[in-house]
Amino acid sequence: MRLDRTFVDVPDRAGPxxxxxxxxxxxxxxxxxxxxxxxxxxxIPLMExxxxxxxxxxxxxxxxxxSAPLPLERPECEDYADALVALLDALGLERVAAYGFHxxxxxxxxxxxxxxxxxxxxxxxxxxxxxxxxxRLLGExxxxxxxxxxxxxxxxxxxxxxxxQSWFFxxxxxxxxxxxxxxxxxxxxxxxxAMECLAAGNGFxxxxxxxxxxxxxxxxPGEPGPPVLVAAFDGDPLQAHLERLGHxxxxxxxxxxxxxxxxxxxxxxxxxAHPAPLATPRLGVADEGFVRIEAAGFMGLxxxxxxxxxxxxxxxxxxxxxxxxxxxxxxxxxxxxxxWPDAPHELAPWAEVVAAAIDALxxxxxKVTGEGWSTVLAAAVASRLNLEAVPAPLPRGxxxxxxxxxxxxxxxxxxxxxxxxxxxxxxASTCFEPWFDVSAATARDFSPEExxxxxxxxxxxxxxxxxxxxxxxxxxxDAAANSPR
Numbered sequence: 001m002r003l004d005r006t007f008v009d010v011p012d013r014a015g016p017x018x019x020x021x022x023x024x025x026x027x028x029x030x031x032x033x034x035x036x037x038x039x040x041x042x043x044i045p046l047m048e049x050x051x052x053x054x055x056x057x058x059x060x061x062x063x064x065x066x067s068a069p070l071p072l073e074r075p076e077c078e079d080y081a082d083a084l085v086a087l088l089d090a091l092g093l094e095r096v097a098a099y100g101f102h103x104x105x106x107x108x109x110x111x112x113x114x115x116x117x118x119x120x121x122x123x124x125x126x127x128x129x130x131x132x133x134x135x136r137l138l139g140e141x142x143x144x145x146x147x148x149x150x151x152x153x154x155x156x157x158x159x160x161x162x163x164x165q166s167w168f169f170x171x172x173x174x175x176x177x178x179x180x181x182x183x184x185x186x187x188x189x190x191x192x193x194a195m196e197c198l199a200a201g202n203g204f205x206x207x208x209x210x211x212x213x214x215x216x217x218x219x220x221p222g223e224p225g226p227p228v229l230v231a232a233f234d235g236d237p238l239q240a241h242l243e244r245l246g247h248x249x250x251x252x253x254x255x256x257x258x259x260x261x262x263x264x265x266x267x268x269x270x271x272x273a274h275p276a277p278l279a280t281p282r283l284g285v286a287d288e289g290f291v292r293i294e295a296a297g298f299m300g301l302x303x304x305x306x307x308x309x310x311x312x313x314x315x316x317x318x319x320x321x322x323x324x325x326x327x328x329x330x331x332x333x334x335x336x337x338x339x340w341p342d343a344p345h346e347l348a349p350w351a352e353v354v355a356a357a358i359d360a361l362x363x364x365x366x367k368v369t370g371e372g373w374s375t376v377l378a379a380a381v382a383s384r385l386n387l388e389a390v391p392a393p394l395p396r397g398x399x400x401x402x403x404x405x406x407x408x409x410x411x412x413x414x415x416x417x418x419x420x421x422x423x424x425x426x427x428a429s430t431c432f433e434p435w436f437d438v439s440a441a442t443a444r445d446f447s448p449e450e451x452x453x454x455x456x457x458x459x460x461x462x463x464x465x466x467x468x469x470x471x472x473x474x475x476x477x478d479a480a481a482n483s484p485r
Contacts, residue, residue, distance in 0.1 A: 001025070001051045003044065005290045005301055005336075006283045008059075010083070010090045014071035019087055021059040021067075023283065025051025028275035029096045032058040033084065033104035036211060037204035039065025039196050046264065053272060057096075057281060059087055061107070063203025065196065066336060075206055077214035081111035085118055091281040094118070097271045101125035102238060103211040105230070110217045112225055119226040121274030123267035126238030127230045129216050129245060142170055143208040146201065148453035152423035158197055159416030163190050169237050181235045187412035194419065198461050219249050229270040231255040233263050290336075295356035296349035300338030302357050303330040310358065310365040312381070314372030315476065316407050316469035318462035322371065327363055329354065331374075333468020343471035347479040350472060351380035358385060373402075373476040380479065394480060396442070397434030403477050405436040407469045422463050426456055 003024040009016040022040045024047045032043045040058035047056045062083050063069030070079055084107060088096060097120045100108040105124035112119045130138070148154055163185065165171040168178045184190075197204050219225045228251060232239035242254050253270075257263050290301040305319055308326030313319055318335030319328035332340035332353055344350070354377070358365065369390040370378030382389035395402070408425060410418045429435035430451055433444045449455065463469070 001048050003047060003051075004283075004292075005303075007285045007288050008087065008090050008283060009285050010086050012071060012083075012086070017062065017068045017070070017083075018285070018288075019059050019062070019067045019090075020065055021057060022047065023055070023057050023281070024048070025053070025055050027054045028277070029093055029279055029281065030054040030056050030271055030276070031084075031088075031096045031098040032056060033098065033100035033108050034058065034061060034064070035100075035102040035104050036061075036208045037064065037197050037200055038193065039199065041065065041192070041196070049264075050268065053268070054097075054275075055281070057091070059084075061104075061207060063207055064200045066199065069203045069206070075210050077107060077110050077210045078114065080107045080207065080210060081114055084108070084111050085115045088118060091283070093279050093281055094277070095120050096276045097121045097123075097274060099123045099125070099267050099271065102128070103208070106211045106214050106217075109228070110214065112228070113217045113219055113223070116219075116224045116226065120276045121226050121271055122228045123270045124228065124230045125263055125267065126232040126236055127241060127245070128211070128214075128238055129241050130212065130214075131244070135212075137170055137173070138212050140209075141172055142212060143205045146197070146205050148201075148457040150451070150453055151427075152420050155416065155419040155423060158194055159190065159419060162193050162197070163416070166190075180237070185414050187414050187416070190416070191412040194416070195461075195464060198457070198464065201457065216245075218245060218252070221249070223249070225249065225251060227270070227274050228252045229255065229266060231257050231263050231266050233257045233260050291357055291360045293353055293356050293360060296352040297342075297344065298332050298340050298349070298353045300332065300340070302332065302338070302353075303336035304328065304357065304361060307363065308365065309367040309369065310354075310363070310378075310381070310387075312354065312368065312370045312374045312378050313462075314370075314374050315473040316463045316466045317371065317459070318465065321459050321462050324369065324371075327361075327365060329357055331468070331472065333472070334466045335462060336465075340468045340471075343468040345471050345474040345478065347377060347380050347475040350377055350475055351384050354381045355384045373406075373473055373480070376476040376479045377472075395433060397437060399477050399481060401436065402434060403474060406434070406473050406477075407466075409470075410464065419460075419464070423456065423460055426459050426463065427451065430456075 005022050008019045034042050039060045043058045050056050060067035098108050105127050108122050167183045168174050288305040293302055306327045311324035311328045313322050319330050322328050330337040367388045367390050368378040368382045375392045379389040410422055412418050430446050432438045432442045
């Protein structure tokens with residue numbers, strides 16, 4: 001199964017709004033709408049299974065994942081629903097079948113009621129019908145503003161909130177009667193959600209709040225609408241909400257199931273019974289995208305943006321934090337590019353992958369600039385492609401200590417301390433070079449704006465996404481040690 005990623009520009013009142021989405025398979029189009037505060041990444045396993053029957057299209061909801069937010073201070077569920085239909089317009093899809101889980105289902109039901117002719121069927125994994133007690137309990141406490149704090153305090157709060165969301169519902173009422181059966185302390189469950197919250201920033205708060213304010217959007221008697229399945233499995237807090245749906249129209253079916261796999265099977269059968277017309281979505285934008293590379297042991301997608309001379313970010317960074325004109329790449333295992341399992345500690349394979357990307361893009365840069373230790377990689381790429389390498393000083397500090405301490409081990413741990421370690425490293429690296437030698441002698445000039453929490457948050461997200469940062473740093477250090485420079 002080939003899973004692709006791309007961007008689409010959707011017209012909006014404030015100008016084009018960029019949407020990131022994943023696409024796989026062939027056949028009738030099916031739209032997948034994720035829950036809050038997740039992104040389309042949560043549907044990758046489902047896409048792998050459903051791509052045999054459908055063209056599955058999973059966008060990041062506005063303000064989540066890597067999609068731009070809605071240009072609204074207080075968006076409502078109807079705004080997200082209309083944005084979904086505007087995306088269908090941009091994709092050139094007249095009608096689709098669709099699946100949504102939890103808040104994704106709420107947005108879909110609202111979209112189908114407002115635009116009933118655009119959907120051939122909906123399958124919903126749970127559908128919330130809030131009563132007054134829910135609204136009193138959830139209200140503003142469930143979705144407080146999420147703003148970066150100078151010393152990383154927001155990271156401690158976020159980890160605790162997400163971890164205990166699996167213990168209690170709502171998460172802030174730690175009471176015996178509110179326990180959930182899926183309680184966990186495992187970092188592999190909490191870390192991916194934390195990463196998606198960091199990507200969304202305060203956008204996930206707005207999106208959450210909108211669906212918590214959403215009204216019951218079940219069509220009334222005689223109202224048009226597609227066939228709808230609403231199902232919920234045992235242990236899902238929204239299973240109890242099935243009883244709250246009240247009188248459902250004839251084209252709605254309400255179903256209790258025992259397990260998530262039974263929910264998936266029921267949703268698949270429902271969507272297969274009501275397929276959308278075959279159609280090919282219009283995908284891509286001119287100045288940003290993903291290129292598929294198979295070179296030097298790397299097999300996956302590389303994210304690129306811009307045109308012109310080439311810029312390569314430093315190990316542990318990303319093109320999102322770069323201040324460079326021209327063409328920029330997220331190196332493997334960095335930014336939005338795919339991971340590189342067992343990434344090499346030698347520079348030649350990294351240079352080969354970059355050269356393959358330039359060739360696949362048909363790009364014609366004249367110069368290559370590297371940031372930080374990637375100045376060494378830039379020189380290797382320039383030599384391979386017969387380009388000019390822009391000279392730049394390498395970072396200061398003992399290279400043996402750079403190898404040992406330059407990028408710390410940020411493996412997720414159960415208490416979430418890896419998030420704070422990364423934040424502290426970035427503050428130190430702003431004030432000192434190298435960051436791990438803090439003294440008057442290593443102080444570096446900086447502007448106060450560099451320590452602004454919002455700017456640190458962008459760098460922090462890039463560092464946390466950089467799963468191949470340590471191998472890349474090691475490769476650059478080895479090459480620098482063997483260089484005549």
